[in-house]
Amino acid sequence: MTQVHQLYQLQKLDTEIDDKKKRLGDVLKAxxxxxxxxxxxxxxxxxxxxxxxxxxxxxxxxxxxxxxxxxxxxxxxxxxxxxxxxxxxxxxxxxxxxxxxxxxxxxxxxxxxxxxxxxxxxxxxxxxxxxxxxxxxxxxxxxxxxxxxxxxxxxxxxxxxxxxxxxxxVVDAASMQEYEQLRKQKHGLAVAGLRVNMCLGCRTTVSANKVKEVDEGRKVYCGGCGRLLVTP
Ligand SMILES: [Zn+2]
Structure with missing residues (x-):
C-alpha cells in the first residue's frame, strides 16, 4: 500500500469518527x-x-x-x-x-x-x-x-x-504531521478521492498529467483546494 493510500484509509476513518462525534454531541444535547x-x-x-x-x-x-x-x-x-x-x-x-x-x-x-x-x-x-x-x-x-x-x-x-x-x-511521522496539518486547514478533509479527473474535495478538474501521477501512487496535491489526491 502506498503512503497516500495509507493516509486515505486514515482519512476515511477520521471522516467517520468526526461524523459520529458530531452525532454523539447532538444526541447528548438532545x-x-x-x-x-x-x-x-x-x-x-x-x-x-x-x-x-x-x-x-x-x-x-x-x-x-x-x-x-x-x-x-x-x-x-x-x-x-x-x-x-x-x-x-x-x-x-x-x-x-x-x-x-x-x-x-x-x-x-x-x-x-x-x-x-x-x-x-x-x-x-x-x-x-x-x-x-x-x-x-x-x-x-x-x-x-x-x-x-x-x-x-x-x-x-x-x-x-x-x-x-x-x-x-504504520504511517511515518512526517506524513502524519502533514496529514494532521492539512486536516486542520481543510475542514477535516486532508485526502480527497478522484472521480475520473475530478477532485471530490472541491469538484475541480485535475489535469491528465496529475491524474496519471495519482494513479502511480505519488503524492499529488489538488490545484483547487490543496488536498492530497488519491484514486479510491
Ligand atoms: Zn480539490
Whole structure:
C-alpha cells in the first residue's frame, strides 16, 4: 500500500469518527430536558409552594380563632362567676368579650377566604402534577431512545478509534504531521478521492498529467483546494 493510500484509509476513518462525534454531541444535547418539560416542572413547584403557603395561613388563622375563643371563654366565666362585683371591672369584661367576638367573626371571615384560596391552590397543584407526570413520562420514552443511540454511537466510536490507532501506527511521522496539518486547514478533509479527473474535495478538474501521477501512487496535491489526491 502506498503512503497516500495509507493516509486515505486514515482519512476515511477520521471522516467517520468526526461524523459520529458530531452525532454523539447532538444526541447528548438532545437529552437536555425540553423547555416545555422544564416549564411544567416549574409550574408544579410553584403550585406546591402556593398550596403550602395557603395551608399555612389557614392553620395560623384557625389557631388564632381558637385562642380568641379561649380568651372570650375565660372572660365569660369570670363575668358570670359572681366573684366580680366591681362595676368598672364588669363593664370592662363585657367590652372585652364583645371585642373578642368581633375579632373572632373577622377571623372566621378570613378563614373562609383563605379556604377558597386553599381549594384553588389544591386544584392548580393537581392539574400541574398531572401535566408534569404526563410530560415526564413522554420525555422518558423519548430519551430512552436517545440513550440507546448514545450508547450505540459511543461503542462505534470506540471501535473506530481502535482501528484508527492501528492504521496510524504504520504511517511515518512526517506524513502524519502533514496529514494532521492539512486536516486542520481543510475542514477535516486532508485526502480527497478522484472521480475520473475530478477532485471530490472541491469538484475541480485535475489535469491528465496529475491524474496519471495519482494513479502511480505519488503524492499529488489538488490545484483547487490543496488536498492530497488519491484514486479510491
Ligand atoms: Zn480539490
Amino acid at each position: 437529552q437536555k430536558e425540553p423547555p416545555a418539560l422544564v416549564a411544567v416542572r416549574q409550574r408544579a413547584a410553584v403550585a406546591a409552594a402556593e398550596l403550602q403557603k395557603w395551608q399555612g395561613k389557614h392553620q395560623n388563622l384557625t389557631l388564632e380563632v381558637g385562642s380568641v375563643s379561649a380568651k372570650a371563654k375565660t372572660s365569660e366565666t369570670r363575668l358570670y362567676s359572681g366573684k366580680v362585683t366591681n362595676t368598672k371591672e364588669l363593664t370592662d369584661l363585657q367590652h372585652e368579650i364583645e371585642a373578642l367576638a368581633r375579632r373572632k367573626a373577622a377571623l372566621e371571615d378570613e378563614v373562609l377566604e383563605v379556604l377558597v384560596k386553599v381549594e384553588d391552590a389544591q386544584r392548580e397543584k393537581t392539574a400541574a402534577d398531572e401535566a408534569l407526570s404526563t410530560a415526564a413520562a413522554q420525555w422518558e420514552k423519548q430519551s430512552a431512545h436517545l440513550k440507546a443511540d448514545q450508547n450505540e454511537l459511543a461503542l462505534a466510536l470506540h471501535k473506530l478509534m481502535q482501528s484508527r490507532q492501528s492504521k496510524a501506527a
